[in-house]
Amino acid sequence: MLSELLAPLNAQLIGNDCLIQSVDTDSRKAMPKGLFVALSGENFDGHQFAEAAIQQGALALIVEQKQALPVPQLLVADCRLALGHIASYLRDKLQLPCCAITGSNGKTTVKEMCSSILSQAKDVLATQGNFNNDIGVPLSLLRATEQHQVGVLELGANHIGEIAYTVNLVKPKVALINNVSAAHIEGFGDQAGVLKAKSELFQNLNAEQLAICEAGSDYQQTLMDAAKPAKVQLFSLDDCKADYYASDIVSMGVQGSQFTLNTPYGMQTVQVNMAGQHNVKNAVAASALALAMGATLSEVQLGLAQLDNVPGRVNLQPLSQQVSLIDDSYNANPASFKAAIDILASFEGHRFLVAGAMGEMGQDSEQAHKSVVQQALDSGISLYSYGASFESALADLGQLERFFDSHEQLVEQLTEALKQTSQQPCLILVKGSRSTHMEKVVQHLQHNFKKGFEC
Secondary structure, three states, X not given: OHHHHHHHHOOEEEOOOOOOOEEEOOOOOOOOOEEEEOOEOOOOEHHHHHXXXXXXXXXXXXXXXXOOOOOOEEEOOOHHHHHHHHHHHHHHHHOOOEEEEEOOOOHHHHHHHHHHHHOOOOOEEEOOOOOOOOOHHHHHHOOOOOOOOEEEEEOOOOOOOHHHHHHHHHOOOEEEEOXXXXXXXXXXXXXXXXXXXXXXXXXXXXXXXXXXXXXXXXXXXXXXXXXXXXXXXXEOOOOOOOOEEEEEEEEOHHHOEEEEEEEOOEEEEEEEOOOOHHHHHHHHHHHHHHHHOOOOHHHHHHHHHHOOOEOOEOEEEEOOOOEEEEEEOOOOOHHHHXXXXXXXXXXXXXXXXXEEOOOOOHHHHHHHHHHHHHHHHHOXXXXXXXXXXXXHHHHHOOOHHHEEOXXXXXXXXXXXHHHOOOOOOEXXXXXXXXXXOOHHHHHHHHHHHHOOOOO
């Protein structure tokens, strides 16, 4: 009932009590028997869409100012905080055990891997898409039902304090920081700011909770200190001193890797169907998280084997008999670009990196883009780039012919290059920050090959 929320939200009820079945902030979506939260930001005011939400089926509103509309309303001081309070209230009411994941790279892949593992035996509530910020995390929790047995929540941030806020909503039994590297520098100031933001995941853990982080990193001790008094476990790609690590790693090229997973619970041979050693490490991290949440080693093996592709993240797809595409277009930063270049460098055949500029790099932008260009050229990879930051970097290196003003122009030139490779194997990897919309390049390439173009 709507009245249940009065105390958690410190709200005033205007109108009659009613039964609600969902909570949402998007007035464009159907919300039968729903509660619409009128969020406001710099460029919008959710109160203006309250009537539209009612037309979509909303029975009640959460507002900061009373609306002249014939539905019950909860009057609150801050709609954004109210959304978080409702999510926390529901999570506590359902007593849903949760784990939380953050990191500069790979957090979505680890989330998907962990969810796949836990789904072998449990009904899992997992973050969908990029719902990992101070609005997305509450909305993810609000999808929870009595049927869910475990929650796997991804927590992202582009400013200090965001993870500190969302982790208090999730109240994780186990928390994992996958890594810390240069990402969203513009929002955090520098690498130290990134570390401070990520460490917020551990700062309020108690002795009954578990923190998991990477062994051997420059920031290991800082994160372990932040986690006190929680228990701490370590994962690694191949450091046998860590609690979780991989051994006997066998690369299957773009098809993925096989390895032996070593854990406090025993050893298990597993296969990951995603290219790159960084995805072996992601799999080790996801296994550590899932095992700590109650999974078995056999469930780890099945869960990892069944996860074929994560959209926009090292997603391998054939375009023709000779040409393969790796869609890694979801996002980018220096560390993930290095991992992408390593995948291409290990491929025997023609290699093409289609690179969109990295956003939110702040003062590090120029050097970061020059570094990507140099890494690609040093590896003998054909580079096709898009975005002003790459234009500047390429101009300084006298390589402007590798820059393109539009997706269409880039794809046209890439297609011509592919034609010249005759019948030899080709691998194209597309990557870039969200702001460059490199998924459009993926779509253009798919369309071209569907029309019958053959390399």
